[in-house]
Amino acid sequence: xxxxxxxxxxxxxxxxxxxxxxxxxxxxxxxxxxxxxxxxxxxxxxxxxxxxxxxxxxxxxxxxxxxxxxxxxxxxxxxxxxxxxxxxxxxxxxxxxxxxxxxxxxxxxxxxxxxxxxxx
Amino acid sequence: xxxxxxxxxxxxxxxxxxxxxxxxxxxxxxxxxxxxxxxxxxxxxxxxxxxxxxxxxxxxxxxxxxxxxxxxxxxxxxxxxxxxxxxxxxxxxxxxxxxxxxxxxxxxxxxxxxxxxxxx
DNA sequence: CTGGATCCGTGAGGATACTG
DNA sequence: CAGTATCCTCACGGATCCAG
Numbered sequence: 001x002x003x004x005x006x007x008x009x010x011x012x013x014x015x016x017x018x019x020x021x022x023x024x025x026x027x028x029x030x031x032x033x034x035x036x037x038x039x040x041x042x043x044x045x046x047x048x049x050x051x052x053x054x055x056x057x058x059x060x061x062x063x064x065x066x067x068x069x070x071x072x073x074x075x076x077x078x079x080x081x082x083x084x085x086x087x088x089x090x091x092x093x094x095x096x097x098x099x100x101x102x103x104x105x106x107x108x109x110x111x112x113x114x115x116x117x118x119x120x
Numbered sequence: 121x122x123x124x125x126x127x128x129x130x131x132x133x134x135x136x137x138x139x140x141x142x143x144x145x146x147x148x149x150x151x152x153x154x155x156x157x158x159x160x161x162x163x164x165x166x167x168x169x170x171x172x173x174x175x176x177x178x179x180x181x182x183x184x185x186x187x188x189x190x191x192x193x194x195x196x197x198x199x200x201x202x203x204x205x206x207x208x209x210x211x212x213x214x215x216x217x218x219x220x221x222x223x224x225x226x227x228x229x230x231x232x233x234x235x236x237x238x239x240x
Numbered sequence: 241c242t243g244g245a246t247c248c249g250t251g252a253g254g255a256t257a258c259t260g
Numbered sequence: 261c262a263g264t265a266t267c268c269t270c271a272c273g274g275a276t277c278c279a280g
Contacts, residue, residue, distance in 0.1 A: 019225040020149050026273070029140050043242060054274055059243060081242045081280080093227050100217035105139035107213050146253065163262055174254055179263060201260080201261050 022068045027053055027061045029098075032091070035071060036098055040086040070094070142188045147173055147181045149221075152211075155191060156218055160206040190214070 023029060027050065034041060034049055041049070047058055062085060065071040070091040076082040087094070143149060147170065154161065154169055161169070167178055182205060185191040190211040196202040207214070 016153060016222065016225050017150055019228075020221075023149075024144070024146070026144070029143075030137055033136065055243070056245095056275085057273060060273085075242095078241095083242060090227060094224050097217055097220035097224050100220045101140075101143075102136065104214050104217050105136050107210060108139075167262095172254095174256095175263070176255085176265095177253060180253085195262095198261095201263085203262060 022065070022070065025061055025064070027057055028065065029101075031058075031061055031065070032070075032087075032094065032098060033102075035085060035087050035091070037095060038087065038092065040074075040084050043083050043085070046085065065091075142185070142190065145181055145184065147177055148185060149218075151178075151181055151185070152190075152207075152214065152218060153222075155205060155207050155211070157215060158207065158212065160194075160204050163203050163205070166205065185211075 023032075030050055030053075031046065034046060043058070046062075047053065047055065050058070062071060062073070066073050069088055072086050072088045072091075074084045074086070076084070143152075150170055150173075151166065154166060163178070166182075167173065167175065170178070182191060182193070186193050189208055192206050192208045192211075194204045194206070196204075
Protein backbone atom coordinates (compact mmCIF):
# COMPACT_ATOMS: atom_id res chain seq x y z
CA UNK A 1 0.00 0.00 0.00
CA UNK A 2 1.17 3.45 -0.83
CA UNK A 3 -0.30 5.40 2.01
CA UNK A 4 0.28 4.35 5.56
CA UNK A 5 -2.76 4.14 7.74
CA UNK A 6 -2.10 6.15 10.83
CA UNK A 7 -3.38 9.07 12.23
CA UNK A 8 -0.60 9.67 14.59
CA UNK A 9 1.38 12.58 15.83
CA UNK A 10 0.42 14.41 12.67
CA UNK A 11 -3.29 13.80 12.63
CA UNK A 12 -5.91 16.17 13.97
CA UNK A 13 -8.46 13.48 14.79
CA UNK A 14 -10.84 16.32 14.20
CA UNK A 15 -14.48 15.58 14.73
CA UNK A 16 -13.91 11.86 14.62
CA UNK A 17 -14.68 11.44 18.27
CA UNK A 18 -17.91 13.29 17.77
CA UNK A 19 -18.83 10.91 14.99
CA UNK A 20 -17.89 7.93 17.10
CA UNK A 21 -20.35 9.01 19.75
CA UNK A 22 -23.11 8.39 17.28
CA UNK A 23 -22.20 4.73 17.21
CA UNK A 24 -21.98 4.37 20.95
CA UNK A 25 -24.77 2.95 22.97
CA UNK A 26 -25.62 -0.58 23.82
CA UNK A 27 -27.67 -1.31 20.70
CA UNK A 28 -26.70 1.15 17.99
CA UNK A 29 -24.42 -1.13 16.03
CA UNK A 30 -26.66 -4.11 16.50
CA UNK A 31 -29.56 -2.16 15.06
CA UNK A 32 -27.43 -0.95 12.19
CA UNK A 33 -26.53 -4.50 11.32
CA UNK A 34 -30.21 -5.28 11.10
CA UNK A 35 -30.81 -2.35 8.77
CA UNK A 36 -27.72 -3.24 6.82
CA UNK A 37 -27.81 -3.03 3.05
CA UNK A 38 -30.98 -1.08 2.53
CA UNK A 39 -33.29 -3.26 4.53
CA UNK A 40 -36.56 -1.75 5.61
CA UNK A 41 -37.94 -3.09 8.86
CA UNK A 42 -40.93 -2.44 10.99
CA UNK A 43 -40.60 -1.58 14.61
CA UNK A 44 -41.93 -4.93 15.73
CA UNK A 45 -39.64 -6.74 13.35
CA UNK A 46 -36.63 -5.12 14.90
CA UNK A 47 -37.96 -5.78 18.34
CA UNK A 48 -38.31 -9.45 17.59
CA UNK A 49 -35.05 -9.68 15.70
CA UNK A 50 -32.90 -8.10 18.37
CA UNK A 51 -32.75 -10.41 21.30
CA UNK A 52 -32.92 -8.83 24.70
CA UNK A 53 -33.73 -5.30 23.67
CA UNK A 54 -36.59 -3.46 25.32
CA UNK A 55 -39.08 -1.22 23.54
CA UNK A 56 -37.72 1.78 25.30
CA UNK A 57 -34.17 1.13 24.24
CA UNK A 58 -35.17 0.33 20.70
CA UNK A 59 -37.12 3.55 20.42
CA UNK A 60 -34.45 5.56 22.11
CA UNK A 61 -31.58 4.34 20.01
CA UNK A 62 -33.59 4.59 16.81
CA UNK A 63 -34.58 8.15 17.61
CA UNK A 64 -31.04 9.15 18.38
CA UNK A 65 -29.80 7.72 15.14
CA UNK A 66 -32.65 9.40 13.36
CA UNK A 67 -31.63 12.69 14.90
CA UNK A 68 -28.07 12.00 13.83
CA UNK A 69 -29.27 11.43 10.30
CA UNK A 70 -28.30 7.79 10.18
CA UNK A 71 -31.70 6.15 10.03
CA UNK A 72 -34.95 7.24 8.45
CA UNK A 73 -38.34 6.81 10.01
CA UNK A 74 -41.41 6.35 7.88
CA UNK A 75 -44.82 6.62 9.48
CA UNK A 76 -47.94 5.19 7.91
CA UNK A 77 -51.10 6.76 9.14
CA UNK A 78 -53.16 3.67 9.55
CA UNK A 79 -55.47 2.28 12.14
CA UNK A 80 -53.04 -0.44 13.04
CA UNK A 81 -50.08 1.89 13.28
CA UNK A 82 -47.17 1.07 11.08
CA UNK A 83 -43.69 2.51 11.24
CA UNK A 84 -40.76 1.46 9.16
CA UNK A 85 -37.11 2.14 9.59
CA UNK A 86 -34.27 2.14 7.13
CA UNK A 87 -30.90 3.74 6.66
CA UNK A 88 -30.53 7.19 5.18
CA UNK A 89 -28.10 7.73 2.35
CA UNK A 90 -25.46 8.63 4.84
CA UNK A 91 -26.35 5.62 6.90
CA UNK A 92 -25.95 3.50 3.79
CA UNK A 93 -22.46 4.83 3.39
CA UNK A 94 -21.67 3.16 6.68
CA UNK A 95 -22.11 -0.25 5.10
CA UNK A 96 -18.49 -0.65 4.01
CA UNK A 97 -17.42 -0.01 7.57
CA UNK A 98 -19.98 -2.42 8.95
CA UNK A 99 -18.95 -4.94 6.37
CA UNK A 100 -15.31 -4.55 7.38
CA UNK A 101 -16.36 -5.08 10.97
CA UNK A 102 -18.17 -8.25 9.98
CA UNK A 103 -15.11 -9.53 8.18
CA UNK A 104 -12.96 -8.66 11.16
CA UNK A 105 -15.24 -10.63 13.43
CA UNK A 106 -14.72 -13.65 11.21
CA UNK A 107 -10.96 -13.58 11.59
CA UNK A 108 -10.77 -14.15 15.33
CA UNK A 109 -7.37 -15.76 15.63
CA UNK A 110 -5.61 -17.18 18.63
CA UNK A 111 -6.10 -15.61 22.03
CA UNK A 112 -3.11 -13.38 22.60
CA UNK A 113 -1.17 -14.02 25.78
CA UNK A 114 -1.46 -11.17 28.24
CA UNK A 115 1.41 -9.70 30.14
CA UNK A 116 4.18 -9.71 27.62
CA UNK A 117 7.62 -8.74 28.81
CA UNK A 118 10.56 -6.96 27.31
CA UNK A 119 13.91 -5.67 28.44
CA UNK A 120 15.35 -2.46 27.34
CA UNK B 121 -23.17 -5.15 -7.03
CA UNK B 122 -23.29 -8.88 -7.29
CA UNK B 123 -23.75 -9.77 -3.68
CA UNK B 124 -26.18 -7.88 -1.58
CA UNK B 125 -24.90 -6.69 1.74
CA UNK B 126 -27.41 -7.68 4.34
CA UNK B 127 -27.67 -9.93 6.89
CA UNK B 128 -31.37 -10.03 6.97
CA UNK B 129 -34.04 -12.59 7.57
CA UNK B 130 -31.60 -15.25 6.47
CA UNK B 131 -28.56 -14.31 8.51
CA UNK B 132 -27.61 -15.86 11.83
CA UNK B 133 -25.83 -12.75 13.13
CA UNK B 134 -23.85 -15.33 15.02
CA UNK B 135 -21.26 -14.07 17.43
CA UNK B 136 -21.21 -10.67 15.87
CA UNK B 137 -22.82 -9.05 18.84
CA UNK B 138 -20.21 -10.60 21.06
CA UNK B 139 -17.50 -9.11 18.91
CA UNK B 140 -19.21 -5.75 18.92
CA UNK B 141 -19.10 -5.70 22.68
CA UNK B 142 -15.34 -5.57 22.45
CA UNK B 143 -15.60 -2.21 20.72
CA UNK B 144 -18.08 -0.76 23.15
CA UNK B 145 -17.06 1.52 25.92
CA UNK B 146 -16.59 5.21 25.99
CA UNK B 147 -12.96 5.19 24.81
CA UNK B 148 -12.25 1.92 23.02
CA UNK B 149 -12.54 3.24 19.50
CA UNK B 150 -10.78 6.46 20.34
CA UNK B 151 -7.85 4.52 21.70
CA UNK B 152 -7.82 2.27 18.68
CA UNK B 153 -7.59 5.27 16.42
CA UNK B 154 -4.53 6.36 18.33
CA UNK B 155 -2.93 2.93 17.91
CA UNK B 156 -4.00 2.84 14.29
CA UNK B 157 -1.60 1.53 11.68
CA UNK B 158 0.97 -0.11 13.91
CA UNK B 159 1.74 2.82 16.15
CA UNK B 160 3.41 2.09 19.45
CA UNK B 161 2.60 4.47 22.24
CA UNK B 162 3.48 4.83 25.86
CA UNK B 163 0.86 5.08 28.53
CA UNK B 164 1.52 8.73 29.14
CA UNK B 165 1.48 9.46 25.43
CA UNK B 166 -1.99 8.07 25.14
CA UNK B 167 -3.07 9.87 28.25
CA UNK B 168 -1.93 13.16 26.82
CA UNK B 169 -3.22 12.47 23.33
CA UNK B 170 -6.71 11.52 24.37
CA UNK B 171 -8.42 14.57 25.68
CA UNK B 172 -10.61 14.14 28.70
CA UNK B 173 -9.72 10.56 29.55
CA UNK B 174 -8.77 9.65 33.08
CA UNK B 175 -6.00 7.27 34.08
CA UNK B 176 -8.56 4.84 35.37
CA UNK B 177 -10.48 4.73 32.12
CA UNK B 178 -7.35 4.53 30.02
CA UNK B 179 -6.03 1.60 32.01
CA UNK B 180 -9.37 -0.09 32.16
CA UNK B 181 -10.13 0.10 28.48
CA UNK B 182 -6.59 -0.85 27.53
CA UNK B 183 -6.71 -3.86 29.82
CA UNK B 184 -10.01 -5.00 28.45
CA UNK B 185 -8.77 -4.79 24.91
CA UNK B 186 -5.64 -6.58 25.93
CA UNK B 187 -7.74 -9.35 27.41
CA UNK B 188 -9.74 -9.45 24.19
CA UNK B 189 -6.52 -9.83 22.24
CA UNK B 190 -6.83 -6.54 20.44
CA UNK B 191 -3.94 -4.63 21.95
CA UNK B 192 -0.56 -5.76 23.17
CA UNK B 193 1.12 -4.51 26.30
CA UNK B 194 4.89 -4.35 26.54
CA UNK B 195 6.50 -3.75 29.91
CA UNK B 196 10.05 -2.50 30.31
CA UNK B 197 11.52 -3.24 33.69
CA UNK B 198 13.17 0.07 34.38
CA UNK B 199 13.41 2.39 37.28
CA UNK B 200 11.27 4.94 35.58
CA UNK B 201 8.59 2.45 34.54
CA UNK B 202 7.86 2.25 30.86
CA UNK B 203 4.95 0.51 29.23
CA UNK B 204 4.09 0.57 25.58
CA UNK B 205 0.91 -0.35 23.83
CA UNK B 206 0.27 -1.39 20.27
CA UNK B 207 -2.19 -3.45 18.29
CA UNK B 208 -1.92 -7.21 18.05
CA UNK B 209 -2.07 -8.84 14.65
CA UNK B 210 -5.76 -9.27 15.06
CA UNK B 211 -6.05 -5.69 16.19
CA UNK B 212 -4.21 -4.66 13.06
CA UNK B 213 -6.81 -6.44 11.00
CA UNK B 214 -9.30 -3.97 12.38
CA UNK B 215 -7.61 -1.16 10.49
CA UNK B 216 -9.69 -1.52 7.33
CA UNK B 217 -12.82 -1.16 9.41
CA UNK B 218 -11.42 1.82 11.29
CA UNK B 219 -10.36 3.32 8.01
CA UNK B 220 -13.86 2.87 6.61
CA UNK B 221 -15.20 4.56 9.71
CA UNK B 222 -12.85 7.45 9.15
CA UNK B 223 -13.98 7.80 5.57
CA UNK B 224 -17.58 7.66 6.65
CA UNK B 225 -17.02 10.45 9.12
CA UNK B 226 -15.68 12.56 6.27
CA UNK B 227 -18.84 12.23 4.22
CA UNK B 228 -21.24 13.85 6.65
CA UNK B 229 -23.89 15.07 4.26
CA UNK B 230 -26.98 17.11 4.86
CA UNK B 231 -28.91 16.74 8.07
CA UNK B 232 -31.79 14.41 7.29
CA UNK B 233 -35.22 15.77 8.12
CA UNK B 234 -36.84 13.91 10.98
CA UNK B 235 -40.41 12.77 11.02
CA UNK B 236 -40.96 11.77 7.45
CA UNK B 237 -44.48 10.88 6.47
CA UNK B 238 -46.04 8.45 4.07
CA UNK B 239 -49.49 7.19 3.19
CA UNK B 240 -50.28 3.62 2.52
C1' DC C 241 -49.43 -1.94 16.90
C1' DT C 242 -46.47 1.75 17.92
C1' DG C 243 -44.33 4.29 21.12
C1' DG C 244 -44.58 7.93 24.82
C1' DA C 245 -43.99 8.68 30.03
C1' DT C 246 -42.46 7.55 34.56
C1' DC C 247 -40.16 5.20 38.26
C1' DC C 248 -36.02 3.11 39.65
C1' DG C 249 -31.71 0.19 40.18
C1' DT C 250 -27.30 -0.69 38.60
C1' DG C 251 -22.87 0.17 37.05
C1' DA C 252 -19.94 2.57 33.69
C1' DG C 253 -17.30 6.18 34.00
C1' DG C 254 -15.22 10.54 36.36
C1' DA C 255 -12.27 12.88 40.15
C1' DT C 256 -8.85 12.50 43.43
C1' DA C 257 -5.27 10.69 46.29
C1' DC C 258 -1.98 7.20 47.06
C1' DT C 259 1.79 3.45 45.87
C1' DG C 260 5.81 0.93 43.57
C1' DC D 261 5.75 6.90 34.94
C1' DA D 262 2.43 3.57 35.46
C1' DG D 263 -1.01 1.80 37.97
C1' DT D 264 -4.25 1.10 42.14
C1' DA D 265 -7.86 2.35 45.47
C1' DT D 266 -11.91 4.84 46.83
C1' DC D 267 -15.80 7.43 46.41
C1' DC D 268 -19.59 9.43 43.93
C1' DT D 269 -22.60 10.75 40.27
C1' DC D 270 -25.44 10.38 36.49
C1' DA D 271 -27.59 8.38 32.66
C1' DC D 272 -28.09 3.85 30.63
C1' DG D 273 -31.18 0.74 30.39
C1' DG D 274 -35.18 -2.38 32.45
C1' DA D 275 -40.18 -2.77 33.83
C1' DT D 276 -44.60 -1.13 33.72
C1' DC D 277 -48.38 1.62 32.65
C1' DC D 278 -50.67 4.66 29.47
C1' DA D 279 -52.15 6.77 24.84
C1' DG D 280 -53.18 7.48 19.81
